[in-house]
Amino acid sequence: AARTKFRNYVGIKDNEIVVLVKSPQEGWANIQSLLTAFSLVKKRGAVNARNVRLLLAGDGTKARELKLKSFDLGIGGHTMFLHQDCEPFINDLYCASDLIFEPKLSRGDFLPEIPAHVLEAMACNVVPFVLSGSIAAEMAGDSGFVFNDESPESIALVLQELLADPVTYEMKRLAAQRRVHREFDLNRQSARITESLTAVLAAH
Helix, strand or coil: CHHHHHHHHHCCCCCCEEEEEECCCCCCHHHHHHHHHHHHHHHCCCCCHHHEEEEEECCCCCHHHHHHHHHHCCCHHHEEEECCCCHHHHHHHHHHCCEEEECCCCCCCCCCCCCHHHHHHHHCCCEEEEECCCHHHHHHHHHCEEECCCCHHHHHHHHHHHHCCHHHHHHHHHHHHHHHHHHCCHHHHHHHHHHHHHHHHHHC
16 A cells, blocks of 8 residues: 555556656756666666656756656656655655665765665665665665666666566565664664763773
8 A cells, every 4th residue: 555655646557667766856967867778778678668667756957858858868758757845745755666766976065965865765665776886875785776887878787687687676675674774773873872982981
């Protein structure tokens, strides 16, 4: 029921593979790479490519250009844009998704930004689809599908492989939720910090 609630609302079929992009559509090069990558996968006739739905949640100055780009690439029918605040139904959105795409190595003004939405999605059994060396990749660990660089070819290669291997996908799906509870649970983290501080204080 959790998986189908949002899907039924927006008309996504149960057998469709939803790749979620939860990002403001401003710096559009990364999202454009995903669109181009999927167009390559589709042209190559990859297994299950016809069932992929790219779900772009967020708004921004590049939203219209991205939508036009998807049709230019011949994947307009596979792409859905949500130009609204998704927080009121964010849990339903995560539960409806199969993969969450987080391409960039995010940097704030002083400290790296933590892509908390990736952890939130993992807790809902969504598999991270992330850039090697990024903060999101570190958070995902072995539970994520990782592409080496942000070129469309690199993204397409990994996307094609994961679509053809549902067994590995299922293993990573289960691993993602376990990893969140094991590595990022607040109670566990608090206990670890307390233990470390106790050890430091005892040594001095």
